Amino acid sequence: MIQLLPRLRAFGRSLTGAQDQADDLVQQTVEKALRNIDSYVPGTRLDSWMFRIMRNSWIDGHRARRPTVALDDMETVNPLIGEDGRDVTENRIYLAQVRRAMEALPEEQRAVLMLVCVEGLRYREVAEALGIPEGTVMSRLSRGRLALAEVLTKAPTEGPATGQRQGMTP
Amino acid sequence: MTHETDMNVSDEMLMALADGELTGPDASKLMARIKASPALTARYAMFTDTAEALRQAMDPGPVPDYLISTVLTAPTGQAGAAEGPAATVIPLRQKAAVAPRRMVWPMALAASLALAVGVGGFLTGRGLAPAQAGLETAAAALAGTATGGSVALADGSMARALGSFDTDLGLCRLIAVDGADGHADRAVVCQAEGAGWRTALSVTEGGAGMFLPASDMAVGLIDDFLDGIGAGAAMTPEAEAQVLAR
Numbered sequence A: 001m002i003q004l005l006p007r008l009r010a011f012g013r014s015l016t017g018a019q020d021q022a023d024d025l026v027q028q029t030v031e032k033a034l035r036n037i038d039s040y041v042p043g044t045r046l047d048s049w050m051f052r053i054m055r056n057s058w059i060d061g062h063r064a065r066r067p068t069v070a071l072d073d074m075e076t077v078n079p080l081i082g083e084d085g086r087d088v089t090e091n092r093i094y095l096a097q098v099r100r101a102m103e104a105l106p107e108e109q110r111a112v113l114m115l116v117c118v119e120g121l122r123y124r125e126v127a128e129a130l131g132i133p134e135g136t137v138m139s140r141l142s143r144g145r146l147a148l149a150e151v152l153t154k155a156p157t158e159g160p161a162t163g164q165r166q167g168m169t170p
Numbered sequence B: 001m002t003h004e005t006d007m008n009v010s011d012e013m014l015m016a017l018a019d020g021e022l023t024g025p026d027a028s029k030l031m032a033r034i035k036a037s038p039a040l041t042a043r044y045a046m047f048t049d050t051a052e053a054l055r056q057a058m059d060p061g062p063v064p065d066y067l068i069s070t071v072l073t074a075p076t077g078q079a080g081a082a083e084g085p086a087a088t089v090i091p092l093r094q095k096a097a098v099a100p101r102r103m104v105w106p107m108a109l110a111a112s113l114a115l116a117v118g119v120g121g122f123l124t125g126r127g128l129a130p131a132q133a134g135l136e137t138a139a140a141a142l143a144g145t146a147t148g149g150s151v152a153l154a155d156g157s158m159a160r161a162l163g164s165f166d167t168d169l170g171l172c173r174l175i176a177v178d179g180a181d182g183h184a185d186r187a188v189v190c191q192a193e194g195a196g197w198r199t200a201l202s203v204t205e206g207g208a209g210m211f212l213p214a215s216d217m218a219v220g221l222i223d224d225f226l227d228g229i230g231a232g233a234a235m236t237p238e239a240e241a242q243v244l245a246r
Helices: A005-016 A019-035 A046-061 A074-080 A085-104 A107-118 A123-130 A134-154 B002-007 B011-018 B024-036 B038-057 B065-073 B084-098 B113-120 B128-141 B216-228 B237-245
Strands: B150-152 B158-167 B170-178 B184-191 B197-205
Touching: A005 A019, A005 A046, A005 A107, A005 B065, A019 A046, A019 B065, A046 A123, A085 A107, A085 A134, A085 B038, A107 A123, A107 A134, A107 B038, A123 A134, A134 B011, A134 B038, B011 B024, B011 B038, B024 B038, B065 B237, B128 B158, B128 B170, B128 B184, B128 B197, B158 B237, B170 B216, B184 B216, B197 B216
Parallel strands: none
Antiparallel strands: B150 B158, B158 B170, B170 B184, B184 B197
């Protein structure tokens, strides 16, 4: 289960939109899973089983309380401090745009993007874990990416980030 | 010429390559074609750039220690795991053993205000309502105290933490308040969202002179109530420390 934690955190993040909330959700999920470990069928995928628990917990407990989404997790940004100030600011703004763009995506697309691009899972693993066909993983992945790319090419990554629309090659 | 072959390369293939799904000779061949074609390079870059942007923007960082310790220490299986029964039962049963001479007044079990209102006039001196406010104060006083610990309250009574539970109502604790005048309250208090502690169930064990059945009845009721709100085994000291610290 410890090995699954990174995957659970990524999946949690795709549900909650913010890492600290995701980690709370992961904790609840782990506790629930262990409490109900009897209902886990050995030989089936533990990650899919836990994803289901997490998804249900999220729907039960949290969804109603939206939106409390932090656009910018300080923790993620902190490691950048100490680099060139201007670059850091721009990079930071760019990363914030990526996060915002992710939040705007449908939950299903976010989940596959997190698991493939951030966690580095194979398509087949994601398909099994989420209980969807591999073709669906690919189409969600591709649609989510196109949407992201569209947002990001509109947003400037060079010069002062004022949010003006200007052409840019990625 | 390049244009024609470019058209044969689907987005799926480019994406598969970018995500490491495509390997071996196929991957090398495709990579060579991408290098040879600016159009393919741009299309391919869309997939690698988005992946890279996500990796940076969504990097969750290392797994926090508390999550690892949750996996290691959270109670497993309500029913039958090896160390489960002991952990599940003892905190509650011990309570009966600790206070065998106390008498229980079953009617006072009702935590509901309805009962308090209904018989409020009948009760003299120590009404239910003030007692409950006291329980919440006691719960707040115990907020930093682990199971087994106790805290002296301002009015001279002693509050004890008997167990913590993860329930459908959130974090709940079983506490006991022994009044300086001999009365004793046992309560399940649950953490309210941003508003301290609320009494979910309280049982008053009366002072001298009350007619009562065995105190096991209170224990049974509290057990039933805890089951009813989905409480599992009492939290381990580590898990408890974790939630109390937050």
